[in-house]
Amino acid sequence: MPYPAYMEESIRKVEATRAERLKKGLLPRIPEAEREALVNKFHPDYKKEEMRELKVGPNKGERTPHEVADLLEGSSRVDPDKIELDKIDHDVDVLVIGCGGAGGAAALLAEENGASVLISSKLRLGDANTIGAQAGTQAADRPNDSPAIHYLDIMGGGHFTNDPDLAEALAKDAPDAIRWLESLGVEWDKEPDGSYHELSGGGCAVRRMHSCRDYTGLEEMRTIRDEMRQRNMHGRKIDWLEFEPVIELLMDDKGQVAGAILMNLETKQMSVVRARAVVMATGGVGRTHIQGFPTTNHYGATADGLVLAYRVSCPLVHMDTMQYHPTGAAFPPQILGLLITEKVRTLGAELVNCDGEQFVHPLEARDTEASAEIRECKERGKGVTTPTGEVGLWEDSPMVDIIRGEGTIARELPAMVRQFARFDIDMIHKPMLVYPTLHYQNGGIKIKADASTSVPGLFAAGECEGGVHGRNRLIGNSTLDLFVFGRRAGRAAAKWVKEVKLGKLTLDHVRKWQREIKEAGLEDMPISPMLLPNYARGNRPVPGFVPLGEASEYTPFGDRAVRWI
Amino acid sequence: MAEVAEKEKVQMLDIYVMGKRYKVPEGLTIQTALEYCGYHIIRGCGCRAGFCGACGTIYNFTYDPTIRYALGCQKEIEQNMVITQIPFFPATEALYNVEDLEPKEGENKLVELYPDILTCFGCNNCTKTCPQDLEVMEFMSAAIRGDIKRVAELSFDCLICGLCAARCPQGLQPYNVALAARRIYGHYMAPKSQHNLNRVKEIEEGKFNVELEELKKASEAELRKRYAAREIEPAK
Known part of the structure; x- marks a missing residue:
């Protein structure tokens, strides 16, 4: 869908101001105090009516978006009285739940450290947000950089709310992860001499973004996935079940996490896994469409790991803060909300309004950048409205080739060029219309530096855990998080399985949970984990790409042990 | 704000999902059209953004038998489109350990791993199939010649959707050949980044421990001060 005439008109204004903008340079960065005021006023995290207090569980009394609260306080898919826990289908040392970068790294490291590993993957092995990560992975490995500077960037980006031990681990393990x-x-x-081609990123003091064109996550994921396959083919103890997510964790009578109940998405059959350790690596929440935002996330990003961990009384942190990526596509509607990598801005593209005026430095930390865009559209009325009613601002991508020479965009951003070309837009020569999109869960399962949680036997890595990024993650620190804490979780889990003695398997925690939500009057909450969003017709407006299906009608279990969406 | 054009009436299009006709509004992708038809997708959907290769789709038109290929999430539907998804296609992978694949003069690791690639007769179906528009046959030729670097370069944007293998008359799996080539290139042939190895060693030796400990103990006010005083390296 090429730009309609009225949008082309606005593009001409962008083109008209380009030479002048290039001459004048960027707007200054926003000072710290002003930045906090801006974020407070415009960032979606600060809309009070969009959140509610949790009534049950370890984070009782804390606030989180309605969409997440509904799932956290949801009802189990499992009827504990109808499941036979003495029939064990898989008996392993480590069960890894989820198989993106964090799950993959954890599985490889656990296996290397002597544990037998089973991976439960909701979709295919490697279907995860990792594969769509574009911009890069941070690591302070250039001579003018240091883990200490990286640490400061992490803390400042997170408004100094991060867990210092986790931030330190992230900065310190980074070069080795690369x-x-x-x-x-x-x-x-x-570079030709072998040194890494490192770019700068929003909120970073030093250039330290390691990339693989704009397919960084794809390259990381397909390599890790192949390594898992090869080890499996060599008869090493690493195996996986695809389309077979976990629907509830198992515990033993000593209060340790001891396995899980899995459900085959195609046959709806259940199986019981006994595991001496469980690594949660289920990723994020984008497909819950918090506040009705579109998302960059993959199909399975439905907060499952948070729900599962919460039911075994594992506390979560910073669940009131989500990351809205400053540049989701606002046009064409077929790619609404999909990621336009920050790398486009690190290479020189500016954000400008409908009149072609700069309104923010293009490399502010993400919450600041997104807030400035929302202000520009909502308060100043300087956005461009699309034919389907979305509003957006221009990301002036042609500047990249002007600043860095013709061919740079084609070389550095092949995925972006391809994605827009598929819908008849040439982003090498024309700007892209963008608006913040739901991208990342800043918080998550509370972990310690070795990726263990407060529940014995449960570890967590990647986007589903929290604390490391505080209230705002920086570019390139999520893919880094996967490999730093994925590897730590794999090592720690393998160590734990050598020490632990499992007791008798139980689902008493589920019985207790069902009692608690009943007492709190939460019977009307949906069944969770959600597993997959329901976009089938009847559950979404047309033509549209945003809302979540209505919560499934809840009938307490009926005559079956498992209820499908 | 810029003016919005008057909303045009949405046209309904006929599409055929595995032969069955549905009416769907224009502007949807193949993936969202399937959902409009009422499918709650389990297989054939991943990132929904053109990066994962889960939604490989074959289509043609009721009036034109020529087979075409796309990612379901990245292709807008058209009138009289007949679609079927290929969410999985059987393929075998060679057994290897990347640690044992060091390329040596006079050897062709890729042919050793995948001897069948010598049976390629250049029909070019793989190239025509690729939803990423990669020069698949070209990198298969490079693999036969033993030019690992060229295979890695030409195949870099491969999503491993499997459509090329589905259409290869010789039963080859170009995407697996390319994956091995890239791993060999990344592991052995790309020039080493000494600055990274130096930094890893420095960290192991504890060079930054004191500074990090000090930062971890610093008050928020002190951290804020140091954060604000950071020297920002200009973008390169």
Whole structure:
């Protein structure tokens, strides 16, 4: 869908101001105090009516978006009285739940450290947000950089709310994570002398973004996935079940996490896994469409890990803060909300309004950048409205080739060029219309530096855990998080299985949970984990890409042990 | 704000999902059209953004038998489109350990791993199939020649959707050949980044421990001060 004439008119204004903007340079960065005021006023996290207090569970009394609260306080898919826990289908050392970058890294490290590993994957092995990560992975490995500077960036980006031990682990393990991925065969972008081609990123003091064109996550994921396959083919103890997500964790009578109930999405059959340790690596929440936002997230990003962990009384942190990526596509409607990598801005593209005026430095931390865009549209009325009623601002991508030479966009951003070309837009020569999109869950399961949680036997890594990024994650620190805490979780879980003695398996925690939500009057909440969003007709407006299906009508179990959506 | 054009009336289009006709509004992708038809997708959907290759789709038109290929999430529906998804296609992968694949003069690791690639007769179906528009046959030729670097370069944007293998008359799996080539290139052939290895060693030796401990103990006010005083390196 090419731009309609009235949008082309606005593009001409963008083109008209380009030479002048290039001459004048960027707007200054927003000072710290002003930044906080801006975020407070315009960031979606600060809309009070969009959140509610949790009534049950370890985070009782804390606030989280309605969409997340509904799932956290949801009802189990499992009737404990109808499941036979003495029939064990899979008996393993480590069960890894989810198989993106964090789950993959955890599985590889647990296996290397002597544990037998089973992975439960809701979709295919490797279907995860990792694969869509574009911009890169941070690591302070250039001579003028240091883990200490990286640490400061992480803390400042997170408004100093981060867990210092986790932030330290992230900064300190980063260079080795890059080295490890390369040893598996990841092809990082390099200069001719072999040094990494490192770009700057929003909120970063030093250039430290390691990339693989704009397919960084894809390259990381397909390499890790292949390594898992190869080890499995060699008869090593690493195996997986695809389309078979976890619907409830199991505990033992000593209060340790001891396995899980799985459900085959195609046959609806259940199986029981006994595991001496469980690594939660289920990723994020984008497909819950918080506040009705579109999302960059993959089909399975439905907060399952948060729900499962919460039911075994594992506390969560910072669940009132989500990351809205500053540049989701606002046009064409077929790609609404999909990610336009921050790398476009690190390469030089500016954000401008409908009159072609700059309104923010293009490399502010993400919450600041997104807030400035919302202000520009909502308060100043300087956005461009699309034919389907979306509002957006221009990301002036042609500046990249002007600043860095013709061919840069084609070389550095092949995925972006391809995505827009598929819908008849040439982003090399024309700007893209963008608006904040739901991208990342800043908080999550509370972990310690070795990726363990307060529940014995439960570990967590990647987007589903929280604390490391505080209230706002920086570019390139999510893919880094996957490999830092994924590897830590794999090692720690393998160590734990050597020590632990499992007791008798039980679902008493589910019985207790069902009692608690009943007492709190929460019977009307949906069944959770959600597993997959329901976009089938009847559950979404047309033509549209946004809302979540209505909560499934809840009937307490009926005559079956499991209820499908 | 810029003026919005008057909303045009949405046209309803006929599409055929595995032969069955549905009427769907224009502007949807193949994926969202399936959902409009009432499917709650389990297989054939991943990132929904053109990066994961889960939604490989084959289509043609009622009036034109020529087979075409797309990612379901990245292709807008058209009138009289006949679609079927190929969410999985059987393929075998060679057994290897990347640690044992060091390329040596006079050897062709890729042919050793995948001897069948020598049976490629250049029909070019793989290239025509690729939803990423990669030069698949070109990198298969490079693989036969043993030019690992060229295979890695040409195949870099491969999503491993499997459509090329589905259409290869010789039963080859170009995407697996390319995956092995990229891992060999990344592991052995790309020039080493000494600055990274130096930094890993420095961290192991504890070079930054004191500074990090100090930062971890610093008050928020002190951290804020140091954060604000950071020197920002200009973008390159």
